[in-house]
Amino acid sequence: MQELPLNESPLLGESHPRGGRSRARPVASWREHHGWSALASLRRLMSRPVGTLLTVAVMAIALALPLTFYLLLGNVQKMGEALGQNQTVSVFLQPTQGGSAAELTAKKLRDRAEVASVTVRTPQQGLDELARMQGFSGALHTLDSNPLPYVLEVLPRPDAGADAVERLVADMRGMQGVDQVQDGGAWRQRLEALLGVGRRAVLVLAALLVIAVLLVVGNTVRVDIAGRSEEIGVLMLVGASRAFVRRPYLYAGIWYGLFSGLLAVGFAVLVELALAEPVARLGQVYAGKLQVDVLPPWLLAAVPVAAAVLGWLGARLVSAWQLRKVA
Incomplete structure (x- = not known):
């Protein structure tokens, strides 16, 4: 049925910008009514600020919750990386292995795709580190020789998954x-599993809250249409289409x-x-390694x-259903 621009809309209590039948082309009339509907609906929402604010606040909280959980999940992941999600794997060589054997083993590990870097620590470096620790300096003077072996500190790549690191440790x-x-592989796997659960929980929560937003808007529109059913009936009797009314x-x-x-x-x-x-205070404790993540x-x-x-979408679904009942 043809849409008729009315001189006054009982639905919104606003005057239409043009009286009588529009003499403009159908596209211009359609565009004009869209502009008028947008402004009129906005004025109507502003005319009841308390109710509008309460509805908007409820929807905003529903939308902000998945954003907040997404932000917290990102920061937990950053914290895991800073505290050792991709921590160094220590490889202790046999005491009979000398420096050349340690370098050869390190070269083999550097050639692997899942390895970011390999650092060779000599027995003397290990002995010096023990000497700096309280309570060991006196005991070290009694040693006839250095009993410490060569140690390789292997750092996996940040993008290497838990399975890849586990295979690397088994090969080493x-x-x-x-x-x-x-290797703290068990701790790494637990953290990755927890992050996976968190990501899935965020998706489920977001889906539930999207449904909540649809229900809030739909119920608001339903109540408004139900309260104006007689006016809508009059409009449709004089020739207004459902698209015009909704x-x-x-x-x-x-x-x-x-x-x-x-x-x-x-x-x-x-x-x-x-x-x-x-988080900034926590980052200072960890020498600036931990920084707060922000939403993109x-x-x-x-x-x-x-x-x-x-x-x-919520208004469209409910208004189509409600107008069928009114008609």
């Missing part, structure tokens, strides 16, 4: 001249989503600022847009 244990390999509600959903997305970004930024100081700018920019789309 089977290398000729190797006496012992010390258009202001779709823009209302967009405004709800856009405002809640902007507020959710503000909440996420506040969380970042709240974490900055304690593209994600912060995408949240209001995605929220506006969710608001439109």
